[in-house]
């Protein structure tokens with residue numbers, strides 16, 4: 001990102017940071033984060049001043065399933081264990097309508113969750129009115145979370161955001177699930193939302209670092225009017241991870257953007273707690289780069305690697321094909337289907353059968 005792309009003086013801007021390690025990071029850990037690990041991570045982040053922490057299965061409420069994998073504890077167990085130990089941080093959850101239900105949202109609230117990202121595909125906001133209304137009735141901080149936002153243009157995304165606002169969302173998020181966007185893409189979408197939303201409705205940005213643009217994209221979002229930024233310490237998240245939060249906090253401090261977090265405490269959390277927890281180093285390898293390059297849902301990374309082993313087709317090729325087909329969250333069964341078709345086309349299927 002060149003300086004000329006930052007049009008405003010961001011000094012003195014206030015931004016709310018939201019850590020995703022204990023939700024998006026569940027994808028990278030194949031849902032295997034223990035309650036004890038969650039408590040350790042969350043208390044350290046609370047101490048570093050992170051105001052919001054998301055805690056659930058990677059696919060959110062209702063995520064425990066054969067399709068999405070089983071976590072080591074229930075969402076309620078995780079939420080209660082973490083929220084009961086927080087001094088200042090609020091616990092949030094993810095809810096994809098259809099996967100998670102309003103009953104599950106109520107039970108997450110009872111367990112201590114006080115904020116929710118209600119997530120839909122970027123053209124399907126109209127699947128979320130009941131869930132956003134339910135969150136508002138519970139008194140929760142409520143976000144409409146438009147996933148795979150690169151697949152809708154700024155005008156279309158603004159219309160979807162306006163719908164979510166009309167359902168009661170306090171904040172509308174542009175979610176770069178594929179880590180595909182460049183700063184100009186983010187800026188155009190935030191501006192389009194800012195033009196149509198009420199002044200009191202906040203705008204958020206959730207980035208993935210597949211093209212190494214998480215920080216530049218988040219700064220572009222702030223420049224265009226976003227006030228909430230998701231990231232995850234040490235980037236623990238799907239694909240090449242989320243915007244690395246400790247790095248982002250350091251950049252904000254350099255730019256005079258106020259986050260209220262202690263940068264060095266966050267770097268200690270990254271180094272001493274998160275990195276040792278990783279099963280693989282979350283980084284931009286050839287497969288996670290392919291996600292960003294081809295516009296593929298970051299959550300598809302590990303299932304595509306498994307399909308690659310099963311069918312003998314390189315994961316990168318599978319991911320590029322999934323991007324070409326514009327597959328979205330919820331279409332996970334197409335990963336194996338695509339790999340199998342490619343194996344057949346390449347004459348590899350006999351080897352699989354034998």
Ligand SMILES: C[C@H](O)CC(=O)C(=O)O
Nearest residue numbers: 024058059147175177299
């Ligand atoms: C279920 C996904 O992981 C939600 C998300 O974080 C994204 O789309 O990005």
Ligand SMILES: [Mn+2]
Nearest residue numbers: 024177206238
């Ligand atoms: Mn994500």
